[in-house]
Amino acid sequence: MTESTSWHTRILGAMPATRESRIIAVNALVGSVGTGMFLAGSALYFTRFAGLTETQLGVGLGIAGLVGLATTVPMGRLADRFGPRNVLLVVIIWRAIGYLAYLNVEGFTEFVVTACLLFVMDRAGQPLNQALVGRLIIGTERNRTMGFIRSLRNLGFTVGFALAGISLTTGSEAAFRWLFIGNAISFVFVFVFVSMLPKVGPSVSKDAEGEKAAADVVPPIRDWRFTAAMAANGVLFLHDAILITVLPLWVAEHTRSPIWMITVLITTNTIITVLGQVRVTRHIDSLASATRATNWSALLLTFACCAFAASGMVKTPLWASVALMAALLLLTVAELLHSASSWEISFALSPEAAQGRYLAFFNLGFSAAEIAGPAVVLWLLARTGPTGWLVLAVCFPLAAALSWVGTRPRPAAVPERPEADDEAAAEPGAVSTATGR
Structure with a gap:
């Protein structure tokens, strides 16, 4: 070649x-x-x-x-x-x-x-x-x-x-x-x-069969496993609010880092996302791998929050910048993992007959985080300073645990034996008829 x-x-x-x-x-x-x-x-x-x-x-x-x-x-x-x-x-x-x-x-x-x-x-x-x-x-x-x-x-x-x-x-x-x-x-x-x-x-x-399949689908809000996964997804999606809204204000108002670090951090995130998102999806091709990726994402977000807290505590511009870059890198990798895992989870848990409404319902978690996330996080940080990041750090593992509840395998249903089969087994010749097939 x-x-x-x-x-x-x-x-x-x-x-x-x-x-x-x-x-x-x-x-x-x-x-x-x-x-x-x-x-x-x-x-x-x-x-x-x-x-x-x-x-x-x-x-x-x-x-x-x-x-x-x-x-x-x-x-x-x-x-x-x-x-x-x-x-x-x-x-x-x-x-x-x-x-x-x-x-x-x-x-x-x-x-x-x-x-x-x-x-x-x-x-x-x-x-x-x-x-x-x-x-x-x-x-x-x-x-x-x-x-x-x-x-x-x-x-x-x-x-x-x-x-x-x-x-x-x-x-x-x-x-x-x-x-x-x-x-x-x-x-x-x-x-x-x-x-x-x-x-x-x-x-x-x-046709009649298709209409029956649609009628048998449980509405997503009544599927408690899917609702749990959706809610967890909303909490984990706070990484978007942190990156887009919270990070610039945190750098400018709460750290000693130079203001131009905002551009450096956002640009770094964009480059890594453009180059890395497709690569990450190669390793997430099942519900089990998506659950593992969600757990890793939550762990990395926890460490990122700790680094953000440190950036507000150090007294020199250099160390504040180092802490911010560490937080940004952890946040970005967590973002890549969570995005890929959320797609796989939402696809895997959505019944084919109602995929549109299930995916729309799953997206509510992201929408809620996008609407309320910036206000909630900014309020928390304004009241508590660096300690607020430590509160957020606890939320992400809890969200991963909630997601696991929603994505773990459902208990296998034990089929009931029809009464007709029991009666047939009691008749003479039933065994010979079954073995003769």
């Missing part, structure tokens, strides 16, 4: 293996570029040009987040009934229109109404994408595809933030508005990519 052939093989091996997984991965990259542009400038736009105060913006987003949280599972049910691809196409169109509608918002009431209508679809996007992956891709490639999605989303966010930074240097309203328009345009490309995927029908057929 020549050297060029070897490199060609390596490149192909590093890419998604199927046409569907490649389309979904590129789709994630394009969509996240637009989202990154929007996130970089939206808060400033609303407070400078849409007549909102910072408090109104926070309250409005909180209300919209709760509406999105309440409608996530019903959207998953629609995916089970009409197919995740069909529902996702409607969601994409709705989101494109919604982000353009933001440009006509003036005042708090209009903002809340627009945000609530948009968040119904925003919160549904992630579980619908996962349900689509679950329907189109099987085996180890399924989790690998989820790894590509996450890696490329991180890369796309970085590109989007960079593009927004160039645009925002002018500070003009027109520049801010183009960030919203650019995000809406990205959804046009996303719509085209999703349209290229094979049509995926309902989770179950519409």
Whole structure:
């Protein structure tokens, strides 16, 4: 084998293996570029040009987040009934229109109404994408595809933030508005990519057997094992809140580290995530391996919290920076392990006849952590300082234990022996008839 052939093989091996997984991965990259542009400038736009105060913006987003949280599972049910691809196409169109509608918002009431209508679809996007992956891709490639999605989303966010930074240097309203328009345009490309995927029908057929299978499915909220796994997943997902919201404020307000360390830490996390997420998924291909990964993730998060606490106690900028980098590395590896394990757990525990609503319900843990996590953690640290990190350090092993409760093997059911068989065994000739088959 020549050297060029070897490199060609390596490149192909590093890419998604199927046409569907490649389309979904590129789709994630394009969509996240637009989202990154929007996130970089939206808060400033609303407070400078849409007549909102910072408090109104926070309250409005909180209300919209709760509406999105309440409608996530019903959207998953629609995916089970009409197919995740069909529902996702409607969601994409709705989101494109919604982000353009933001440009006509003036005042708090209009903002809340627009945000609530948009968040119904925003919160549904992630579980619908996962349900689509679950329907189109099987085996180890399924989790690998989820790894590509996450890696490329991180890369796309970085590109989007960079593009927004160039645009925002002018500070003009027109520049801010183009960030919203650019995000809406990205959804046009996303719509085209999703349209290229094979049509995926309902989770179950519409015949009598399929309807019976759907009717026999226990609602996810009544499946206490699945609910336990979902709740644990929400606690472990606090690593996102720590990285995105808490870390910059902690570095700036509670440590002696130079302020530029924030950029170093966030950039390091992004690079490791882009390069490492797919590699991690190779080792998590079963419920047992996902449970082990969850345990390791919780342990690493505990150590990360201890390192964050140390960064607020040391008195020199050098040692504060060292402690912060150690905490960031531990947090990042834990994040990679938890993301991969959460995909495997949610897929493995979701019945095929109700995969859409189960995945949507599982996603509630992430949504709750995203909405309430930053406020809870910041409140804790503001009240207790470094001690607050030690409180968080205890929460993660408890969450891993709760996840184990949800993912451990179910007790094997002992089949009851039909009475007819007992009566038949008592009749003469029953034994000879059975042995003669």
